[in-house]
Amino acid sequence: MKNSKQHLTDAFAQLQEAQINLKHALDSAEKLNNKQNIGNTLSLVEEAVSAAASSVAYYQDTNE
Structure with a gap:
């Protein structure tokens, strides 16, 4: 059974995988509307990646 840190990681x-896939989608999108929608989603995912990175970095184990 996974602990909370394992679920977080x-x-x-x-x-991070979603970010990579969205970058590929953005590169291959042809219509401007699709590029804009994917770009907006990518921006939000990038914010989530940053927040998750901070959570991982500052996670306090039980013995700390």
Whole structure:
């Protein structure tokens, strides 16, 4: 069974994967409207990646 830090690091990895996939989607989108929508989503995911990175970095284990 995973602990909260393991779940957090899993979520962080999934967000990073989403960021990579969105960058690929943005690069391959042809219509301007699609590029804008993907770009907006990418910006939000980038914010989430940053927040998750901070959460991982400052996570306090039980023995701390």
